[in-house]
Amino acid sequence: MNADIARFVTAIDHVGIAVPDLDVAIAFYRDNFGLEVAHEEVNEEQGVREAMLHAPGDHGGTAIQLLAPLNENSTIAKFIGRSGPGLQQLAYRVSDVDVAADALRAKGLRLLYDNAKRGTSNSRVNFVHPKDAGGVLIELVEPAAGSAH
Amino acid sequence: MNADIARFVTAIDHVGIAVPDLDVAIAFYRDNFGLEVAHEEVNEEQGVREAMLHAPGDHGGTAIQLLAPLNENSTIAKFIGRSGPGLQQLAYRVSDVDVAADALRAKGLRLLYDNAKRGTSNSRVNFVHPKDAGGVLIELVEPAAGSAH
Ligand SMILES: [Co+2]
Ligand SMILES: [Co+2]
Numbered sequence: 174m175n176a177d178i179a180r181f182v183t184a185i186d187h188v189g190i191a192v193p194d195l196d197v198a199i200a201f202y203r204d205n206f207g208l209e210v211a212h213e214e215v216n217e218e219q220g221v222r223e224a225m226l227h228a229p230g231d232h233g234g235t236a237i238q239l240l241a242p243l244n245e246n247s248t249i250a251k252f253i254g255r256s257g258p259g260l261q262q263l264a265y266r267v268s269d270v271d272v273a274a275d276a277l278r279a280k281g282l283r284l285l286y287d288n289a290k291r292g293t294s295n296s297r298v299n300f301v302h303p304k305d306a307g308g309v310l311i312e313l314v315e316p317a318a319g320s321a322h
Numbered sequence: 323m324n325a326d327i328a329r330f331v332t333a334i335d336h337v338g339i340a341v342p343d344l345d346v347a348i349a350f351y352r353d354n355f356g357l358e359v360a361h362e363e364v365n366e367e368q369g370v371r372e373a374m375l376h377a378p379g380d381h382g383g384t385a386i387q388l389l390a391p392l393n394e395n396s397t398i399a400k401f402i403g404r405s406g407p408g409l410q411q412l413a414y415r416v417s418d419v420d421v422a423a424d425a426l427r428a429k430g431l432r433l434l435y436d437n438a439k440r441g442t443s444n445s446r447v448n449f450v451h452p453k454d455a456g457g458v459l460i461e462l463v464e465p466a467a468g469s470a471h
Contacts, residue, residue, distance in 0.1 A: 182355050184377050185384045188337050188412055192456055201456065205429055206414060207331050228333050228414065235334045235384035237412075259457030260409035263337055263386075265355060265377065280354055307341055307350065308408030 181273040182265045186314045187225065187236040189262035191252045195222045195241035202226055208237060212294060220247030225293060238264070238293070262300075264312035270297045273313050277301060294320060330422040331414045335463045336374065336385040338411035340401045344371045344390035351375055357386060361443060369396030374442060387413070387442070411449075413461035419446045422462050426450060443469060 192198035195213075202208040208226040215222050226237040240261060242250035252261055267273040270289045278284060285300040292298035295317040303310045341347035344362075351357040357375040364371050375386045389410060391399035401410050416422040419438045427433060432451040441447030444466040452459045 180356070180378075182357070182377050184380045185337065185386070188334065188409075190412075190456065190458060198456060205426060205431065228331050231333045237334070256405070257457050259452070260337075260412060263339075263409060277354060282354065303408070307339065307347060308406050309339060 181267040181269055181276070183268060184266045185235045186264040186266035186312075186316075187238040188260065189238040189240050189264065189310075189312070191249050191256075191258050191261040192239050192241050193253060193258055195224060195239055198239045198241070199224055199226070202237065202239070211236065214293065215243065216291070216293070217243065218290060219292075220244060221249055223293065238262075262310040262312050264298075264314050267313045267315055270299055270313050270315035273315075274299045277313075282306065289315070296320070330416040330418055330425070332417060333415045334384045335413040335415035335461075335465075336387040337409065338387040338389050338413065338459075338461070340398045340405075340407050340410040341388050341390050342402060342407055344373060344388055347388045347390070348373055348375070351386065351388070360385065363442065364392065365440070365442070366392065367439060368441075369393060370398055372442065387411075411459040411461050413447075413463045416462045416464055419448055419462050419464035422464075423448045431455065438464070445469070 199210055207229050209229055210224050211227050211232060212225040220243045222241045222243060224239045227234065240249045274284050282305040283302040285302060289297040289299045292314055297315045299313050301311040348359060356378050358378055359373050360376050360381065361374040369392045371390045371392060373388045376383065389398045423433050431454040434449040434451060438446040438448045441463055446464045448462050450460040
């Protein structure tokens with residue numbers, strides 16, 4: 174009975190990495206791994222400065238999302254304080270975040286938000302509680318209509 | 323001066339997740355997210371039972387690698403003991419793991435192995451030390467000649 178959700182997961186959208194300083198991290202990934210920045214923005218609600226990076230020539234593929242805290246109350250600041258910088262989240266691309274969230278709730282998984290919030294590039298996002306997902310903070314991302322994805 | 327390495331990173335190959343029990347984890351990702359198992363194997367040298375999973379219809383894209391410990395001396399057993407289950411590694415696909423490793427060493431990053439070891443599906447792999455990579459265990463994967471990638 175996974176047909177209800179299987180239809181909605183279309184790809185691994187991005188892997189999120191908590192970093193103390195966005196510019197330093199962008200330079201690290203550019204200079205050592207050749208990753209290219211496709212997008213940068215500040216999301217006040219999520220408390221982050223962030224950038225999306227891709228392997229050269231793989232611009233439709235899975236992205237690296239670098240997440241730096243905007244302030245000390247940010248989820249990312251708390252993550253770094255608790256665990257240090259490093260892998261923080263794994264995001265699945267879905268065709269409809271509300272339907273996907275409801276399907277997961279029906280299976281007993283807790284979502285962090287009652288209603289989807291604004292993510293990168295006007296996407297709509299929600300998160301599965303890591304305690305219900307084997308310790309992984311799982312994000313669901315519905316890209317904005319008309320976006321490259 | 324990232325041309326030397328940029329040529330070698332071609333995509334994000336997989337995201338590795340440490341799990342206590344492989345079969346339980348496969349069922350979790352299948353039943354809740356619709357992910358499909360493309361491959362399973364035991365790697366005695368790495369001390370893991372593992373599976374590669376893909377989003378439906380995205381078989382050439384980035385995979386989820388579920389990693390379960392073969393025994394208590396396994397790196398994955400130690401990771402789970404220290405940090406709990408969850409995101410453990412991020413693997414970049416490279417065209418030549420030896421050249422990529424040398425290029426990173428030349429930039430001052432430490433690699434875990436002097437010589438590449440055998441990874442999933444007869445790939446050749448090496449790892450950047452997390453202390454030199456912002457807390458992320460970065461794997462370099464050169465797929466076997468003639469593999470789907
Ligand atoms: Co994200
Ligand atoms: Co791996």
